[in-house]
Amino acid sequence: MxxxxxxxxxELPNNNSDSNTSQAAPVNAFWNQYETLASGSxxxxxxxxxxxxxxxxxxxxxxTDNQRxxxxxxxxxxxxxxxxEQEHKVKISSANGKFVYSMQYEGSVHNLFETNADKAGLxxxxxxxxxxxxxxxxxxxSTFHVSFxxxxxxxxxxxxxxxSKPLPHQVTARDPELFELEGIKAALEKSAPSNIxxxxxxxxxxxxxxxxxxxxxxxxxxxQNDKDSKPSVYLWPKFNEINIxxxxxxxxxxxxxxxxxxxxxxxxGAMIHELGHHQxxxxxxxxxxxxxxxxxxxxxxxxxxKMGWLPRLDEKDADYNWLLVGKSKDDNGQxxxxxxxxxxxxxSFGRWQQKGGPVDEHGKRVPADKMQQxxxxxxxxxxxxxxxxxxxxxxxxxxxxxxxxxxxxxxSRRSLMQGSPALYSLMKENDQRELDQMYGTNAxxxxxxxxxxxxxxxxxx
Ligand SMILES: [Zn+2]
Numbered sequence: 001m002x003x004x005x006x007x008x009x010x011e012l013p014n015n016n017s018d019s020n021t022s023q024a025a026p027v028n029a030f031w032n033q034y035e036t037l038a039s040g041s042x043x044x045x046x047x048x049x050x051x052x053x054x055x056x057x058x059x060x061x062x063x064t065d066n067q068r069x070x071x072x073x074x075x076x077x078x079x080x081x082x083x084x085e086q087e088h089k090v091k092i093s094s095a096n097g098k099f100v101y102s103m104q105y106e107g108s109v110h111n112l113f114e115t116n117a118d119k120a121g122l123x124x125x126x127x128x129x130x131x132x133x134x135x136x137x138x139x140x141x142s143t144f145h146v147s148f149x150x151x152x153x154x155x156x157x158x159x160x161x162x163x164s165k166p167l168p169h170q171v172t173a174r175d176p177e178l179f180e181l182e183g184i185k186a187a188l189e190k191s192a193p194s195n196i197x198x199x200x201x202x203x204x205x206x207x208x209x210x211x212x213x214x215x216x217x218x219x220x221x222x223x224q225n226d227k228d229s230k231p232s233v234y235l236w237p238k239f240n241e242i243n244i245x246x247x248x249x250x251x252x253x254x255x256x257x258x259x260x261x262x263x264x265x266x267x268x269g270a271m272i273h274e275l276g277h278h279q280x281x282x283x284x285x286x287x288x289x290x291x292x293x294x295x296x297x298x299x300x301x302x303x304x305x306k307m308g309w310l311p312r313l314d315e316k317d318a319d320y321n322w323l324l325v326g327k328s329k330d331d332n333g334q335x336x337x338x339x340x341x342x343x344x345x346x347x348s349f350g351r352w353q354q355k356g357g358p359v360d361e362h363g364k365r366v367p368a369d370k371m372q373q374x375x376x377x378x379x380x381x382x383x384x385x386x387x388x389x390x391x392x393x394x395x396x397x398x399x400x401x402x403x404x405x406x407x408x409x410x411x412s413r414r415s416l417m418q419g420s421p422a423l424y425s426l427m428k429e430n431d432q433r434e435l436d437q438m439y440g441t442n443a444x445x446x447x448x449x450x451x452x453x454x455x456x457x458x459x460x461x
Contacts, residue, residue, distance in 0.1 A: 080122050088129055089179035089243065101125060105182035107248030112178075129178060136181045144188045144195045145203030149173035155207050155234070156227060161216040171211045179245055180208065180235065183267020186246040187275065190407045192457060193438040194275035197231050198282040200438055204275070205232045212236060221270050223277035225289060231281065233274045242267055247409055258405065258415055259380065261390040269404060276403025279434050280396065306426055307402075308385030309395040310337055314356025322395050323354060326382040330363040338379060340393045347393050349374040386420045402427050407455070 075083070081092050081099075091102045091109075094117055101112045113128045115121030137148050149155065153173045157166030176184070184206065188195050195204050205226060212219075219236045226232035244250055244266035256263035281289050285303050290296035301311060309322045323337035330336055330353065338349035351359040351372040358371035380387055388405045392398040405416040406427035417424040431451060439449040447460040 077119060077122070080119065084122060084125065088177055089245075090129070099125070101128070103179060103182070103245075104249050105179070105245035106186065107246070130175070133175060133178050133181065136178060136185070137176070140181065140185055140188065141203075144192070145201075146184075146188065146195055147203060147205045148176055149205065149207040151175045153207075154227070155209060156213050158211065159214050162214055171209055171213050173207045174210050176206065176208050176235075180239070180267055183242075183245045184271050186268040187271030190455070191272055191275040193434060194278045194282070194403075196438065197278075198437060202230060204278065205230050206235065207232055208235045208239070209237060220265060221274050223274045223281075231278050233271065239267075239270075242270065258389045258412060259377075261376065263390075269408060272407050273400045273404045276400035276407075277396070279403055279430065280399055282437065283430055283433055285399075303399075303426075304395040307395055307398060307423060308383060309398075310354050312339065312352075313354050320394065323352060324349065324379065324387075324392070325384045326351075326379075327384055328363060328382065330359055332363075335384065336363065336382070338374060338382070342393070347376055349376075349379040385422050388416050388420050388423055406431065 084090070085092055089103065090112065091104070093100050093102070097117055098114045099117045099121055100114050102109050103112055104110075112132060113125070115125050115128070140146055141148075151174055155171045155173050158169045158171050159166055196202065197204075207226070213222075213234065213236075218238060220239050220242065221236060222234045224232060224234065242265050244254060244264060246268040247266055249266065250264075254264050280286055283299075284290050284292075284296050285300045287293045287296040287300060304311075304322060308325045310325055312321050312323055319342075320340050323339050326336035326338060328336040334353070336351055336359065337354055339352040340347055340349055342348075351361075351374070353359060353365070357365050358368045360366040360370050361372040374382060376390060380390075380392075387398050387401070389401045391401050402416065402420070402423045405412040406424065407413075413424075416427065432447060435449045435451065435457065436447050439447070441447055442460070449457050450460045452458045
């Protein structure tokens with residue numbers, strides 16, 4: 001069985017897939033008011049339609065409205081160049097009668113190869129790029145023991161929703177793009193040993209998907225066990241919208257605070273997050289992927305409590321079973337707790353007691369229409385343990401975000417340490433647990449491998 005983790009809010013249940021319905025959906029006065037207060041651009045998290053290139057080799061066309069209209073005219077060389085640049089995230093420049101193909105990653109522009117500056121040259125560029133992809137895959141396999149699904153490989157049966165029965169349709173993989181591999185490489189360099197399963201040898205497998213595996217969800221990427229029970233990362237079709245390979249490639253305009261929901265995603269950042277889900281699984285916090293489910297439920301509950309979340313006790317909801325603990329107190333002396341819910345546009349947090357019942361801003365039990373509702377920024381300010389980024393709609397996602405912040409770079413680590421010291425300690429502790437699981441401990445209980453100050457894995461003392 002596979003579990004689906006829905007990393008970014010881009011991965012939220014996509015109730016508005018009929019394009020314009022979000023405007024038409026009924027909203028109560030509160031939401032009208034909130035929508036005015038909240039940045040309108042939050043809606044962008046729902047995602048803009050993926051631009052589908054006129055690529056005969058791509059099977060991503062499960063819609064009709066975004067596709068390029070067939071034209072009776074032959075595309076011009078410039079149009080072909082532009083399509084190639086968009087599809088592969090390369091830049092083509094002309095120099096001395098040649099096309100020079102380059103790519104931005106790891107903070108600089110890398111020249112890849114040259115061809116003749118004509119249609120035949122452009123045709124040969126696909127083969128050149130394919131060969132670079134193949135070389136990079138081999139390099140990542142030998143360094144990190146990871147593997148990549150091949151073009152046309154069956155990934156999974158498609159489903160309507162995460163919980164529905166499989167449809168009689170199988171989703172297949174495409175080859176990765178070089179651009180994606182460069183971001184994956186940057187993530188792997190920081191994520192060891194989360195590239196390896198808890199058996200200490202099975203490497204993570206990457207699948208670039210030609211279609212959504214779950215139609216009702218709009219996701220960048222997910223982490224799950226694949227059809228062969230291997231830990232795997234799925235890059236969904238929406239992943240094409242990511243235009244930053246690594247964190248070093250951000251322009252200053254793209255370098256928004258981690259707390260800002262409009263901060264654009266990088267391949268590197270998204271991939272560190274996904275491997276954070278793998279750490280969660282490896283350390284036994286995922287009951288569905290654990291040999292001892294009861295022990296795993298207990299471990300998960302204890303972990304989430306340390307992160308400032310309590311289980312909801314009144315009923316079980318399919319999506320939201322955890323309440324985020326606030327700094328305020330209810331009038332019964334208990335800490336205020338807040339239940340996330342999704343409006344179709346953004347998340348809201350309703351003040352709700354652990355054993356059930358709506359509460360107002362004075363901590364009193366009230367009818368549901370008087371319940372205190374917090375927006376995301378207000379919830380961050382109220383949370384007893386501050387979520388490290390804007391993406392904290394359930395504790396499992398907050399965990400993967402905390403792993404990302406711990407591992408990504410000095411800036412993110414500092415932000416985690418200063419903003420959420422309790423989470424920082426937890427990440428440090430779990431990082432060492434994962435290293436001990438992989439490399440073992442000495443007779444005196446000390447770790448064989450530890451993380452150095454510059455975040456390399458080194459011998460324990
Ligand atoms: Zn996630």
